[in-house]
Amino acid sequence: MTGAGISTESGIPDYRGPGGLWRRDPDHEKLVTIGYYLADPDIRRRSWRFRRDSPVRAAEPNAAHRALVELERAGRLDRLITQNVDGLHQKAGSDPERVLELHGNMFGVVCVGCGERSTLDEALDRIDAGEQDPACLACGGILKTTTVMFGENLSEDVVAEAAGAAERAEVFVAIGTSLQVMPAASLAALAARSGARLVIVNAEPTPYDRIADEVIRDPIGEAVPRLVARLTA
Numbered sequence: 001m002t003g004a005g006i007s008t009e010s011g012i013p014d015y016r017g018p019g020g021l022w023r024r025d026p027d028h029e030k031l032v033t034i035g036y037y038l039a040d041p042d043i044r045r046r047s048w049r050f051r052r053d054s055p056v057r058a059a060e061p062n063a064a065h066r067a068l069v070e071l072e073r074a075g076r077l078d079r080l081i082t083q084n085v086d087g088l089h090q091k092a093g094s095d096p097e098r099v100l101e102l103h104g105n106m107f108g109v110v111c112v113g114c115g116e117r118s119t120l121d122e123a124l125d126r127i128d129a130g131e132q133d134p135a136c137l138a139c140g141g142i143l144k145t146t147t148v149m150f151g152e153n154l155s156e157d158v159v160a161e162a163a164g165a166a167e168r169a170e171v172f173v174a175i176g177t178s179l180q181v182m183p184a185a186s187l188a189a190l191a192a193r194s195g196a197r198l199v200i201v202n203a204e205p206t207p208y209d210r211i212a213d214e215v216i217r218d219p220i221g222e223a224v225p226r227l228v229a230r231l232t233a
């Protein structure tokens with residue numbers, strides 16, 4: 001299971017972490033809170049500009065993402081649960097069928113009115129052409145990225161599949177996540193309770209360090225390839 005920490009070495013800031021954008025500008029959180037987003041066209045215009053200017057669009061996977069592809073190819077990775085919406089696991093070559101995105105993905109767009117699906121690129125093309133808050137072409141409804149915003153429910157199917165993976169894991173590795181947001185925190189606990197060895201790779205302490213079999217504080221880009229080498233030996 002991966003969190004924001006695996007992508008910081010790809011140049012994607014941890015918006016919620018220490019020094020993160022959301023701590024410097026609490027107003028920013030409104031851009032990704034569904035109530036504000038639906039109610040206020042200005043929030044939507046700012047939210048689309050935030051997506052357009054996001055470093056995620058140009059980001060490349062790093063050594064840790066690539067190591068997890070190796071783990072999969074060695075037949076040792078069952079599911080890759082992620083809190084990230086940056087798509088870097090798939091971009092690195094992870095099988096999309098095995099990637100469970102708890103918080104969705106920012107490269108898809110959905111209409112909140114009729115459910116019509118499109119892509120971020122299509123929406124940004126319209127924004128570049130002068131529409132600041134593009135509406136659904138099918139019904140005129142409000143469009144949003146397929147990320148799970150604050151105030152929205154996670155996909156029950158994704159959470160259930162992640163819980164199943166946690167229950168059957170022999171080793172559950174939590175990488176670059178503070179394990180303070182649900183359901184990520186409960187998945188680590190569920191895995192440990194179900195008999196998995198729990199390995200935590202994170203720069204900062206987490207609430208689950210004391211029940212972990214191993215805690216690794218080294219930089220993720222070095223620690224994960226080393227760990228994968230051990231798991232595939």
Ligand SMILES: [Zn+2]
Pocket residue numbers: 111112113114115116136137138139140141
């Ligand atoms: Zn629509």
